[in-house]
Amino acid sequence: MAVTAGSATLFEFAGLSGGYGDTVVLRGIDGSVQAGQTLGVLGRNGVGKTTLLRHLMGYMQPFSGVVLWQGAPLGRSLPFRRSRLGLAYMPQEGVVFDDLSVSDNLTLHRTRRDLSPYARYLDAFPQLGQRLRQRAGTLSGGEKKMLAFVRVLAEAKPLSLLDEPTEGVQQENIDLMAMLVRARVGEGAAFIIVEQNLGFLQQVMDTVLVLDHGRCVAQGRADEFDRERLAGFLRV
Numbered sequence: 001m002a003v004t005a006g007s008a009t010l011f012e013f014a015g016l017s018g019g020y021g022d023t024v025v026l027r028g029i030d031g032s033v034q035a036g037q038t039l040g041v042l043g044r045n046g047v048g049k050t051t052l053l054r055h056l057m058g059y060m061q062p063f064s065g066v067v068l069w070q071g072a073p074l075g076r077s078l079p080f081r082r083s084r085l086g087l088a089y090m091p092q093e094g095v096v097f098d099d100l101s102v103s104d105n106l107t108l109h110r111t112r113r114d115l116s117p118y119a120r121y122l123d124a125f126p127q128l129g130q131r132l133r134q135r136a137g138t139l140s141g142g143e144k145k146m147l148a149f150v151r152v153l154a155e156a157k158p159l160s161l162l163d164e165p166t167e168g169v170q171q172e173n174i175d176l177m178a179m180l181v182r183a184r185v186g187e188g189a190a191f192i193i194v195e196q197n198l199g200f201l202q203q204v205m206d207t208v209l210v211l212d213h214g215r216c217v218a219q220g221r222a223d224e225f226d227r228e229r230l231a232g233f234l235r236v
């Protein structure tokens with residue numbers, strides 16, 4: 001894969017195959033993302049998008065293929081090591097602890113309970129900012145997604161993997177999420193975002209990878225794909 005002028009690509013994967021037990025789900029997937037860029041991963045339900053992110057974060061180990069961080073193979077390193085290197089992960093489901101307060105959901109993985117890293121996000125989403133002391137279980141499904149999104153973005157990692165962050169979120173907040181992703185990209189962060197919401201993805205992605213039945217069926221610069229072609233990949 002291309003390496004530019006002496007500096008290795010931030011994150012890349014090549015020939016990635018993997019699955020559950022004996023079941024092969026991913027078949028030879030290649031991709032990469034540079035600092036200050038967003039890779040969108042698109043595809044219908046059940047094609048392997050979540051499975052891909054689980055492999056990239058180290059929750060699953062591939063049958064074959066490699067994952068590289070700044071040119072160095074990650075081998076079989078586990079999620080906590082990848083997190084230390086610079087990866088953050090927002091899973092598709094089970095992202096919020098209902099019995100904890102909104103505030104504790106944000107800070108539980110930190111040694112300090114300081115909310116200052118979250119200020120810009122809580123300003124953007126007053127629905128969360130005004131309910132810091134409430135149980136997270138009182139939030140709607142979309143609000144829980146926003147809470148998990150805020151937690152991951154405020155980690156301020158070089159690379160964030162987001163699995164369907166806009167599922168169930170109201171349109172005005174989806175647009176705010178896009179703006180917040182672009183702000184982090186402007187600061188040099190990279191994202192890999194799995195989505196079925198084309199409107200959101202088109203606001204943020206520089207490159208796109210389309211999965212179907214565990215294979216890559218299209219890949220390239222996002223501006224080489226018009227809306228109609230991308231929508232065709234999601235049609236059942």
Ligand SMILES: Nc1ncnc2c1ncn2[C@@H]1O[C@H](COP(=O)(O)OP(=O)(O)O)[C@@H](O)[C@H]1O
Nearest residue numbers: 020023025043044045046047048049050051052
């Ligand atoms: N924990 C699991 N155990 C076994 N099979 C799974 C598991 N999770 C997902 N799969 C299967 O892997 C395939 C891809 O699923 P997934 O990666 O969740 O797709 P997507 O995120 O694109 O909807 C599906 O056939 C699904 O049934």
Ligand SMILES: [Mg+2]
Nearest residue numbers: 049050051092
């Ligand atoms: Mg999924």
